[in-house]
Amino acid sequence: MAESTTGTARIAVTGLATMGSNLARNLARNGFRVAVHNRTPARTRALVEQHGHEGDFVPAETLPDLVAALQRPRQIIIMVKAGQPTDAVIDELADLLEPGDMIIDGGNAHFADTRRREARLRERGLHFVGAGISGGEEGALNGPSIMPGGSAESYQHLGPVLETIAAKVDGQPCCVHVGPDGAGHFVKMVHNGIEYADMQLIAESYDLLRHVGGLEPAAIGEVFRTWNSGDLESYLVEITAEVLGHVDAATGKPLVDVIADQAEQKGTGRWTVQEALELGVPVTGIAEAVFARSLSANTDQRAAVRAAFPEAEQAAAKAPEGLVEDVRHALFASKVVAYAQGFDEIRAASQTYGWNIDLGAMATIWRGGCIIRARFLDRIRAAYDRDPELASLLVDDYFASAVEQAREAWRRVVVAAVRAGVPTPGFSSALAYYDALRAERLPAALVQGLRDYFGAHTYRRVDRDGSFHTLWSADRSEVSA
Numbered sequence: 001m002a003e004s005t006t007g008t009a010r011i012a013v014t015g016l017a018t019m020g021s022n023l024a025r026n027l028a029r030n031g032f033r034v035a036v037h038n039r040t041p042a043r044t045r046a047l048v049e050q051h052g053h054e055g056d057f058v059p060a061e062t063l064p065d066l067v068a069a070l071q072r073p074r075q076i077i078i079m080v081k082a083g084q085p086t087d088a089v090i091d092e093l094a095d096l097l098e099p100g101d102m103i104i105d106g107g108n109a110h111f112a113d114t115r116r117r118e119a120r121l122r123e124r125g126l127h128f129v130g131a132g133i134s135g136g137e138e139g140a141l142n143g144p145s146i147m148p149g150g151s152a153e154s155y156q157h158l159g160p161v162l163e164t165i166a167a168k169v170d171g172q173p174c175c176v177h178v179g180p181d182g183a184g185h186f187v188k189m190v191h192n193g194i195e196y197a198d199m200q201l202i203a204e205s206y207d208l209l210r211h212v213g214g215l216e217p218a219a220i221g222e223v224f225r226t227w228n229s230g231d232l233e234s235y236l237v238e239i240t241a242e243v244l245g246h247v248d249a250a251t252g253k254p255l256v257d258v259i260a261d262q263a264e265q266k267g268t269g270r271w272t273v274q275e276a277l278e279l280g281v282p283v284t285g286i287a288e289a290v291f292a293r294s295l296s297a298n299t300d301q302r303a304a305v306r307a308a309f310p311e312a313e314q315a316a317a318k319a320p321e322g323l324v325e326d327v328r329h330a331l332f333a334s335k336v337v338a339y340a341q342g343f344d345e346i347r348a349a350s351q352t353y354g355w356n357i358d359l360g361a362m363a364t365i366w367r368g369g370c371i372i373r374a375r376f377l378d379r380i381r382a383a384y385d386r387d388p389e390l391a392s393l394l395v396d397d398y399f400a401s402a403v404e405q406a407r408e409a410w411r412r413v414v415v416a417a418v419r420a421g422v423p424t425p426g427f428s429s430a431l432a433y434y435d436a437l438r439a440e441r442l443p444a445a446l447v448q449g450l451r452d453y454f455g456a457h458t459y460r461r462v463d464r465d466g467s468f469h470t471l472w473s474a475d476r477s478e479v480s481a
């Protein structure tokens with residue numbers, strides 16, 4: 001590093017793979033002098049050689065050089081693999097920094113790790129910000145959605161930089177201080193969980209239109225293109241049209257027919273479900289999406305069961321009239337359920353951890369830059385602005401009326417799928433969730449009776465306070481418990 005650049009960089013990025021290099025370029029393009037470092041220095045050199053003209057980069061071969069390049073208080077963004085690599089980089093940096101300096105982890109860290117790291121670094125006088133960053137390669141370069149946690153004090157210093165490089169919608173940055181310690185990474189985790197649910201619902205729509213409706217991938221791509229100009233307008237619907245319309249150069253077949261049907265996952269969807277189980281929040285749409293990926297990857301089990309049941313119902317099924325429009329309604333209603341469940345999980349975590357998260361603000365910063373950006377996030381923001389204590393998104397006037405209008409079509413789609421043997425766990429579970437929440441009485445009463453029978457677990461009554469037990473193996477009289 002040249003002597004003249006010592007202590008001059010505004011911010012640093014270490015970890016220059018897909019996300020880190022594009023984030024560094026975004027910072028540089030926005031006028032920040034940015035110090036850059038990667039464990040393997042060839043990446044640092046490649047970044048500066050290929051993109052040095054885009055802004056003011058200070059390359060560093062080592063972490064001590066990176067730290068030396070920065071103005072005080074120092075701000076260093078880590079964009080390396082989540083888990084142990086992130087801990088290794090934090091440990092090395094912490095020994096090089098001074099009280100008041102700040103480490104920002106922009107990777108997909110588990111929020112519990114972020115809470116642990118924040119507490120440990122706070123003891124040393126260092127700020128630690130776990131910042132969820134969404135938008136993939138393109139978003140990191142041109143404006144991601146950023147979900148920073150950490151202290152309010154850290155946001156005062158860091159916020160203006162992050163808000164500058166974030167995506168903008170209606171002039172507002174897609175970045176806001178989410179809440180203390182792990183709040184930012186929690187919200188990013190739920191964002192990814194919703195991303196899983198959204199993609200599963202899109203995939204089910206495609207499957208129905210293909211195997212019940214008889215449409216070819218390119219035609220289904222056109223259907224999605226049309227849908228992208230209405231209530232369903234979103235990045236994922238837009239790129240579905242692109243993927244379905246793409247033809248494989250090697251075979252001349254639709255690309256979707258030559259991609260192996262085994263969905264992979266890095267873990268954020270699974271974490272969302274695990275945390276929802278801990279919090280007692282039913283995120284059935286996200287859970288079905290995670291399980292659908294796991295099922296698709298179990299190729300041996302799939303082959304065995306397919307061999308045992310070779311006859312195909314779908315050949316006998318007839319395309320119901322109006323299927324395309326029905327699927328559009330079912331997709332919209334099921335999406336509303338998935339988002340409602342995700343927001344419920346954020347609210348529950350906010351209460352449990354004392355984060356005080358503004359749900360409307362989360363919808364606001366997801367409107368641009370991120371993978372789940374969608375027109376209807378404006379509606380979600382408006383719903384939580386009207387009533388921050390909303391019992392569920394489903395009861396907001398706009399969503400209640402949209403789901404009401406979609407309801408019959410939604411049921412027809414699930415019936416058609418069941419008849420044709422097309423698996424639609426996302427649509428079916430979303431409809432079951434909606435029906436369960438609306439039910440006057442749930443069969444949970446019988447579950448309680450059974451628990452009392454085999455384990456004397458007691459039950460409450462609808463007509464009296466207290467807990468009760470029936471003496472099942474004696475005279476079956478009831479006693480207060």
Ligand SMILES: NC(=O)C1=CN([C@@H]2O[C@H](COP(=O)(O)OP(=O)(O)OC[C@H]3O[C@@H](n4cnc5c(N)ncnc54)[C@H](OP(=O)(O)O)[C@@H]3O)[C@@H](O)[C@H]2O)C=CC1
Nearest residue numbers: 015016017018019020039040079080081082085107108136
């Ligand atoms: N890709 C995406 O679309 C998104 C990714 N993220 C998250 O952002 C982070 C970065 O993602 P991405 O750019 O895809 O890169 P990867 O997750 O593939 O990580 C590669 C980077 O990590 C560095 N690294 C790995 N192990 C170590 C270690 N022990 N010590 C130091 N550095 C190490 C690599 O250095 P080297 O070159 O030396 O191997 C390289 O810079 C991850 O946490 C990811 O989950 C978040 C949103 C979207």
Ligand SMILES: O=C(CO)[C@H](O)[C@H](O)COP(=O)(O)O
Nearest residue numbers: 134135136265266267268371
């Ligand atoms: O964070 C992201 C977008 O917001 C990543 O794209 C996400 O990690 C993809 O997850 P998976 O590989 O599990 O589908």
